[in-house]
Amino acid sequence: MSASLDWAHEWLTSLIWTGKAFAITVIVFTVVVALLARYTHWGRQFRRIGFPYFRPGRSWVSWRPLLTLALMLWLTALAVRLSLLFTFVNNDFITALQKLDSTAFWYAIAIAGVLMAVVVVISLLGTLINETFVIQWQVWLTDHMVADWLKGSAHHRGRFVTAPVDNPDQRIQEDIASFVTQTHWLAMGAVDAALSLVSFTALLWGLSGPLSVVGREIPHAMVFLVYLYVVVASVLAFRTGRPLIRLNFLGEGLGASFRYALVRLRDNSEDIAFYRGEDAERMTLAARFAAVIQNRWAIVFRSLKLQGVNDTATQVATVFPFVIQAPRLFAGAITLGDITQTGQAFDSVQESLSFFRNSYEAFAAYRATLDRLTGLLEANKQSRALPSLTAADHPDALEIEDLTVRRPDGRPLIGGLSLSLNPGQALLIKGASGSGKTTLLRSLANLWPHAQGSVWRPTDGHTLFLTQRPYLPLGTLRTALAYPQRAHRMDDEQVPQVLHSVHLGHLADRLDDETDWSRILSPGEQQRLGFARILLSRPRLAFLDEATSALDEGLEHALYTLTHDELPECMLVSVGHRSTLNTLHTHHLQLLGAGRWSMAESPQPTAASRRPAPAGSGQALAQTKK
Known part of the structure; x- marks a missing residue:
């Protein structure tokens, strides 16, 4: 039994593949970010908050964010290549088991061991680089937002603008951390999903056979079916989850309002004790907390609907490729390793296409975070534009x-x-x-x-x-x-x-x-x-x-x-x-x-x-x- 790949020279092939994938990823990533920043409202919000960090200057240190981002993109491309290689290793040792070929089996296991060692090293290195990037960006952005809030006494004059923002302290302390973490997770997740989609679609194209539907034969039907399947599920998920954007934004404000009432009680505890105002304060706190809980239940019920759509789509997808490929296995056209690799490729394509559907709830929270941070920046700008002596x-x-x-x-x-x-x-x-x-x-x-x-x-x-x-x-x-x-x-x-x-x-x-x-x-x-x-x-x-x-x-x-x-x-x-x-x-x-x-x-x-x-x-x- 011959191996599915020339493993002796695969390291060079994979390096070349990774380099090409990285170059294409950088170009596409740059174009997509530029288009989103120009033509979408939330993209323009991100440009206002995030772009200054990546703007290079004369010193080499100012290039560090862009260089770190490039390194993360390269590691993502390498991780996708390793995932692709694992499907071929899995095909080899499953087929070896089917044919009772012990030599091929142990050779496949040895290759798998090498790949696993590489994955562990890449995973640890990627975690360190990603966490370093997030921490450094959060430090810079916090300093930037605090400086903007203090500039021109905006922290005080902001109360005189047309629409003063609530809880700027929370926006700086919590929303900046959420913005950096969510941006990194969504961006790198989208890149990984796009690379995996292209890579595993090509693999699935070679593995899938024709399918007869109402008397007409569809070549490579598996590819078309998985795309159609995920598109329908994604449309349903987007329509179901859209209200979460408004509910998450409202939840941040209500939670901050309740927390502010608690802080005021603590800061004025002596006066409240003199007045014997505990009952009045309890009623005030109960009213504000009731609004928090009411909004929380709205989020829970809307999230349940969204989870129902996503879970149903995910469960159906687990058996879908085997149902389609089983007749070809029974006819002897493919091996058990091929059908296993088909399932892995199908799962990867389905997960890649479903990334945006499954991330909709996180994206809704991200939109709320963008609204709150840009709201603070806009209020600061308006406060500095107010008349002065x-x-x-x-x-x-x-x-x-x-x-x-x-x-x-x-x-x-x-x-x-x-x-x-x-x-x-x-x-x-x-x-x-x-x-x-x-x-x-x-x-x-x-x-x-x-x-x-x-x-x-x-x-x-x-x-x-x-x-x-x-x-x-x-x-x-x-x-x-x-x-x-x-x-x-x-x-x-x-x-x-x-x-x-x-x-x-x-x-x-x-x-x-x-x-x-x-x-x-x-x-x-x-x-x-x-x-x-x-x-x-x-x-x-x-x-x-x-x-x-x-x-x-x-x-x-x-x-x-x-x-x-x-x-x-x-x-x-x-x-x-x-x-x-x-x-x-x-x-x-x-x-x-x-x-x-x-x-x-x-x-x-x-x-x-x-x-x-x-x-x-x-x-x-x-x-x-x-």
């Missing part, structure tokens, strides 16, 4: 010219505000609740899109905004004190002194403790830490929004005095209600509502304001606008 650097003054601030509905909060503040001077902004005090600070920071005018102030890290409850980042206390600068830039000897000066000396020994300081420190301690941040960063301009609301009047006076003494040239802009703040500021801005405001110098200027102003400085304003 004309801002420029002025290292030694704060100058505001014709600033108008409006509510989102267009009603004026502040109209035509113009003022100038020089080094050492301090401005107190007062007014009734809702008059626009905090909104004015947001506008000066370019965070409020409903404002127009011009602002000149120190930039490049020389301006510090201090909110009512200072933001404390994750990490050590030293990191919180230095924020937004790096902790290693601080003077280790100065930090304990500053902590003692703001009455936080008991924390001097805990600078390198890493914990959630926003939960450890009281509101008053957090506000004192904010003043320590000012003393350490030494800004030229500091905005303080109710920065002493949790402190008693004596401590408030001590901290402002300390700031004036330590930073005599620093300009302060404060928002507050207490009358005790009046004597701590050189100028007062009273917001009167409906766009009206008044501006005046303090009748009792601080010691800092009595220092002579630098030569060429502007005059302080004393005016009222009605």
